Amino acid sequence: DVKVTQSSRYLVKRTGEKVFLECVQDMDHENMFWYRQDPGLGLRLIYFSYDVKMKEKGDIPEGYSVSREKKERFSLILESASTNQTSMYLCASSTSHRGVGETQYFGPGTRLLVL
Amino acid sequence: QQQVKQSPQSLIVQKGGISIINCAYENTAFDYFPWYQQFPGKGPALLIAIRPDVSEKKEGRFTISFNKSAKQFSLHIMDSQPGDSATYFCAAANTGFQKLVFGTGTRLLVSP
Numbered sequence: 001d002v003k004v005t006q007s008s009r010y011l012v013k014r015t016g017e018k019v020f021l022e023c024v025q026d027m028d029h030e031n032m033f034w035y036r037q038d039p040g041l042g043l044r045l046i047y048f049s050y051d052v053k054m055k056e057k058g059d060i061p062e063g064y065s066v067s068r069e070k071k072e073r074f075s076l077i078l079e080s081a082s083t084n085q086t087s088m089y090l091c092a093s094s095t096s097h098r099g100v101g102e103t104q105y106f107g108p109g110t111r112l113l114v115l
Numbered sequence: 116q117q118q119v120k121q122s123p124q125s126l127i128v129q130k131g132g133i134s135i136i137n138c139a140y141e142n143t144a145f146d147y148f149p150w151y152q153q154f155p156g157k158g159p160a161l162l163i164a165i166r167p168d169v170s171e172k173k174e175g176r177f178t179i180s181f182n183k184s185a186k187q188f189s190l191h192i193m194d195s196q197p198g199d200s201a202t203y204f205c206a207a208a209n210t211g212f213q214k215l216v217f218g219t220g221t222r223l224l225v226s227p
Contacts, residue, residue: 004158031213040124042204042219043159058214090158094213102147102208104215106158 003027004107006091011112019078021110023091030096032074033104034058034066037088049074050096081114088112119207121218128225134192136221138205141186145207148181149215150190153202162203163190195225 007022025032033048035058045058047066055066063085067075074093078085088111092104120139128134140148149164165172165179165188172179178191192199205218 035217040219042121043217045214048214092158096213102149102164102210102213102215103161106160108156108158 004091004093004105006089006107006110008110009108011110013078013081013112013114015082015114017078017081017114019081019112019114021076021078021089021091021112023074023076023093023107024072025074025091025093025105026072027093027095027105028071029093029105030071031094031104032068033092033094034064034074034076035090035092036060037090037109043090046076081112083114086112086114119205119216119218121205121221123221124219125222126224128192128195128223130195130197130225130227132195132225134195134199134223134225135189136203136205136223137187137189138207138218139185139187140207140216142207142209142216143186144209145216147208147210148179148188149206149208150177150179151204151206151217153204153220155201159202159204192223195223197225197227199223200225 004025034046035043049068065077090109091107094104150162151159152162153159176193181188203221206215208215
């Protein structure tokens with residue numbers, strides 16, 4: 001069974017703080033993704049990574065950065081948290097094998113509140 | 116920006132009824148169309164998916180109908196149950212890129 005874990009279920013941070021969200025997958029997947037989920041807006045891709053040390057911007061990368069030093073771990077960094085980054089953050093992973101790699105496996109999410 | 120438009124935003128169906136959620140896409144290069152189901156407090160999970168070489172795919176009570184010429188696809192839940200109450204997301208992808216473009220989600224409530 002694929003397992004994607006996220007370091008925190010709930011986080012409360014202050015405006016201007018640096019925030020780290022960690023994601024770990026145990027299926028040796030090549031691809032990892034960070035989304036944010038907001039009511040009425042669905043899932044929006046922030047960043048993704050096809051390999052260790054590789055990263056690509058998604059649709060809403062502003063205010064975020066990522067790090068992938070190991071294959072199983074993908075971190076999302078909010079350099080200076082702002083109130084408009086209050087959201088649910090979802091991590092996902094998938095394999096690169098063609099024909100099956102489209103299935104993304106999601107973690108349970110981190111609900112971040114920025115005060 | 117590639118888009119997938121999903122409707123309705125919310126849906127209430129009586130137990131035993133049929134739930135229908137619709138999605139439309141713009142990019143004709145999309146060739147993979149999954150539906151994800153998300154329960155409160157959980158991440159989304161793949162429910163069912165279709166490729167454009169077929170017009171319909173059925174798995175149990177869940178059916179995807181696909182209309183390539185109209186660039187539309189829909190999820191039908193037959194004999195809807197209270198346990199189906201969840202948020203449903205359609206998505207689309209070009210398998211060469213493995214990125215999913217998600218719809219905005221539909222919150223389904225099946226009343227007992």
